[in-house]
Amino acid sequence: xxxxxxxxxxxxxxxxxxxxxxxxxxxxxEYGFRMNGYEAIATLIDKIAYQEFNHAxxxxxxLQDGEMKRVDNIDICLGLPFKEKWELLxxxxxxxxxxxDEAKAYQEFEKTAREEGFVEIADLFAMIxxxxxxxxxxxxxxxxxxxxxxxxxxxxxxxxxxPSCGYVSYDKKAWQTCPLCQAKQGYCSLILPEELHF
Numbered sequence: 001x002x003x004x005x006x007x008x009x010x011x012x013x014x015x016x017x018x019x020x021x022x023x024x025x026x027x028x029x030e031y032g033f034r035m036n037g038y039e040a041i042a043t044l045i046d047k048i049a050y051q052e053f054n055h056a057x058x059x060x061x062x063l064q065d066g067e068m069k070r071v072d073n074i075d076i077c078l079g080l081p082f083k084e085k086w087e088l089l090x091x092x093x094x095x096x097x098x099x100x101d102e103a104k105a106y107q108e109f110e111k112t113a114r115e116e117g118f119v120e121i122a123d124l125f126a127m128i129x130x131x132x133x134x135x136x137x138x139x140x141x142x143x144x145x146x147x148x149x150x151x152x153x154x155x156x157x158x159x160x161x162x163p164s165c166g167y168v169s170y171d172k173k174a175w176q177t178c179p180l181c182q183a184k185q186g187y188c189s190l191i192l193p194e195e196l197h198f
Contacts (some may be wrong), residue, residue, distance in 0.1 A: 001116055003065070003103050008118045011109040012063050013074040017126070018102060021080045023049045025098070029084055031093045036088060037186040040163070041142060041151075044190065045095075047198050048135050048189035062121055089146055096139035103132040138196050145190075152185055161189040 003009050034042035064070055081101070082093045103142035106129035124164035145151045152160075152174035161167070162173040165181035174188045 003118065003121075006118065008109070008113045008116050009063070009191060010074070010123075011074045011077060011112060012059050012121065014078050015128070016056050016059040016063065017076065017078055017104070018080065018105070019052050019059060022098065022102065023052040023056065025081070025084055026052060026095065029088075032086055032091065037184055038088070039147075039184075039187040040190045041095045041186075043093050044138070044198065046136070051095060051131065051135070055131070058128075059064055062124065074124055089143065091155060092143035093145060096136045096143060098146075099136035099139060101134045103129045103136065106132060108110050118154070134196070138192065138198075141192055141196055142190070151190065152188060154191060160191075161188055164186060 021190065026045050030042045030049060032081070033039075033045060063074075069112040069155055081094075083098075084091045106125045110122045110125035113119075113125060116183075120173055157170050157172055160169050160171065162178040162181060162183055164183040164187055165178065167178050167180040169175060169179075174185055176185050177183070
């Protein structure tokens with residue numbers, strides 16, 4: 001079977017569009033956090049948005065791989081979420097759910113690609129799914145910490161680092177204003193579980 005005649009071809013296009021839309025939603029949320037003084041969360045969301053861009057880039061390259069050097073148009077039917085608004089805490093929860101939904105779609109896309117004999121594309125879908133699941137865990141963790149007012153307060157002493165100037169303090173609670181450069185607390189590096197570090 002040729003790629004252009006397969007369901008995998010349509011799934012590549014759907015995944016590409018979904019990744020582009022996800023990046024746009026994440027930049028929207030990143031802007032909201034940045035405008036509300038949560039620079040560290042905004043920076044983390046921006047990193048995730050850039051990873052979504054790279055997912056889209058890899059999918060786009062697969063669409064134009066092999067016999068398809070140029071694709072003028074692909075008609076697809078695709079539902080996209082439009083849930084995020086200006087509520088910062090809720091947006092973290094919604095972003096986490098969006099990532100779970102994307103991971104489920106990638107699982108189906110992978111299965112179809114394997115059935116159709118496109119092993120390399122199936123592997124790509126599988127790798128992206130793993131990253132989306134990790135993104136979901138990051139958003140869920142940020143949601144929990146923000147909801148429980150634990151973003152800048154921990155049960156034990158940790159290193160709070162100011163990315164603006166490099167100042168480090170060791171305490172259970174982050175400074176309100178960096179003693180060295182006067183950056184607000186929202187700039188302070190976030191403390192995430194080790195498996196969720198970027």
